[in-house]
Amino acid sequence: MTTASNGTVFLVGAGPGDPDLLTVKAQRLLQQCDALVYDSLVPQEVLALVPEGAEKHFVGKRRGHHSVPQPSTNAVLVELAGRHSCVVRLKGGDPFLFGRGGEEAAHLARHGVPVQVVPGVTAGIAAPAYLGIPVTHRRAGSSVTFVTGHEEIDKGRPGVNWRGLACSSDGLVIYMGLHNLAHICEELMAGGLAASTAAAAVQQGTVRGQSSVISTLAELDAAVREAGLNSPTIIVIGEVVNQRVISCAPEPADVEMPIPITLG
Numbered sequence: 001m002t003t004a005s006n007g008t009v010f011l012v013g014a015g016p017g018d019p020d021l022l023t024v025k026a027q028r029l030l031q032q033c034d035a036l037v038y039d040s041l042v043p044q045e046v047l048a049l050v051p052e053g054a055e056k057h058f059v060g061k062r063r064g065h066h067s068v069p070q071p072s073t074n075a076v077l078v079e080l081a082g083r084h085s086c087v088v089r090l091k092g093g094d095p096f097l098f099g100r101g102g103e104e105a106a107h108l109a110r111h112g113v114p115v116q117v118v119p120g121v122t123a124g125i126a127a128p129a130y131l132g133i134p135v136t137h138r139r140a141g142s143s144v145t146f147v148t149g150h151e152e153i154d155k156g157r158p159g160v161n162w163r164g165l166a167c168s169s170d171g172l173v174i175y176m177g178l179h180n181l182a183h184i185c186e187e188l189m190a191g192g193l194a195a196s197t198a199a200a201a202v203q204q205g206t207v208r209g210q211s212s213v214i215s216t217l218a219e220l221d222a223a224v225r226e227a228g229l230n231s232p233t234i235i236v237i238g239e240v241v242n243q244r245v246i247s248c249a250p251e252p253a254d255v256e257m258p259i260p261i262t263l264g
């Protein structure tokens with residue numbers, strides 16, 4: 001199926017929150033776009049780069065808003081590309097990492113709409129970095145797995161094999177893992193990961209609301225609850241957490257992250 005299209009849709013990564021972590025390309029496209037489609041986890045300071053006259057559509061989940069089903073977002077993108085030459089579809093972090101960017105790209109391509117991806121800095125690397133934690137380390141971690149803790153979104157496919165990951169990846173970076181954290185930690189220990197394995201959780205990494213706990217696998221869930229961490233939070237599990245160099249961690253940007261209503 002094809003549709004006449006005037007414009008190109010750019011699937012742009014907004015980075016993890018700190019506006020200084022936008023790529024130069026993302027910044028340029030935001031400044032010159034005719035239409036913007038964005039969701040949660042993008043601060044106002046980034047949205048402010050978009051020209052006043054541009055058409056703006058919010059399609060995320062946020063308190064006080066209904067969430068927009070994916071098929072409507074896809075349809076909005078096709079429709080906008082028919083009327084505008086530069087459409088930016090802005091997503092938190094990197095658009096191809098747990099951002100459904102792949103689905104949107106496929107939909108646009110199917111409808112004959114030119115589409116280009118603009119990679120962004122993912123929260124799974126940036127949030128640990130803002131604590132001074134490297135996600136790999138020559139002595140402490142040769143492999144790292146980016147994994148979703150929100151298995152519902154993978155409905156129809158087998159769930160994540162946590163026990164298998166326990167013995168196959170040195171480090172784990174877990175997105176959307178908060179609501180399922182106790183189960184995840186138990187499965188990792190059942191898979192052979194020591195209870196004493198270092199673990200960290202970072203809420204709202206890189207921005208004003210940044211808050212974190214450093215713990216062990218056995219105690220992480222309790223520590224996260226005690227600290228009252230909420231979505232969005234990245235979990236890091238593995239010896240790399242012990243390689244933390246506190247002095248290299250940047251100050252979080254003094255901007256506010258809009259909070260989505262989903263847990264994780």
Ligand code: SAH
Pocket residue numbers: 016017041091092093094095096097098099121122123124127174175176177202203204205206207231232233234263264
């Ligand atoms: N595409 C995004 C991830 C989207 S999934 C990326 O590449 O970063 C949404 C999840 O990402 C959240 O539930 C949380 O686990 C994580 N996340 C996004 N931004 C975050 C931030 N600033 N701090 C901590 N976690 C974040």
